[in-house]
Amino acid sequence: xxxxxxxxxxxxxxxxxxxxxxxxxxxxxxxxxxxxxxxxxxxxxxxxxxxxxxxxxxxxxxxxxxxxxxxxxxxxxxxxxxxxxxxxxxxxxxxxxxxxxxxxxxxxxxxxxxxxxxxxxxxxxxxxxxxxxxxxxx
Numbered sequence: 001x002x003x004x005x006x007x008x009x010x011x012x013x014x015x016x017x018x019x020x021x022x023x024x025x026x027x028x029x030x031x032x033x034x035x036x037x038x039x040x041x042x043x044x045x046x047x048x049x050x051x052x053x054x055x056x057x058x059x060x061x062x063x064x065x066x067x068x069x070x071x072x073x074x075x076x077x078x079x080x081x082x083x084x085x086x087x088x089x090x091x092x093x094x095x096x097x098x099x100x101x102x103x104x105x106x107x108x109x110x111x112x113x114x115x116x117x118x119x120x121x122x123x124x125x126x127x128x129x130x131x132x133x134x135x136x137x138x
Contacts, residue, residue, distance in 0.1 A: 096121035
C-alpha cells in the first residue's frame, strides 16, 4: 500500500470515528423539558346543557402553564363519538395563555348528551361529556 493510500485510509477512519463519537455524544445529552400546555377545561361540565344558537363560554384554568408556551394560539372544536369537527371550529385565533375563556354561538347540531369540547393550544384537552339541545333536530 502506498503512503498516500495509507494516509487517506487513516483519515477516513478518523473522520468516521469523529462523526460516530459526536453522534453518540449528542444522543446521550438530556432533552430539554417540554413546555406542552394542557389547560384544564372548567366549563362546560358534565351537567351543562347548551341550546342551539345560544352564546356560551368555554373556560379553562391556566394556573399550571409553563414559563414558555410553544403554541399559544387556541382553537375550540366540538367532539362527538370520538371525532373532532376540525372543518368547523367553534372558535379559533385566540391566545390560550392570555385568555381564560372564549365565547361563541352553539351550532345547529342533533340533540346528543355525549358532546365534548376540545381546547387546542400546545395540545388538546377534552371537556367532560355534556348535552346540546335544539328546538328540533338539525
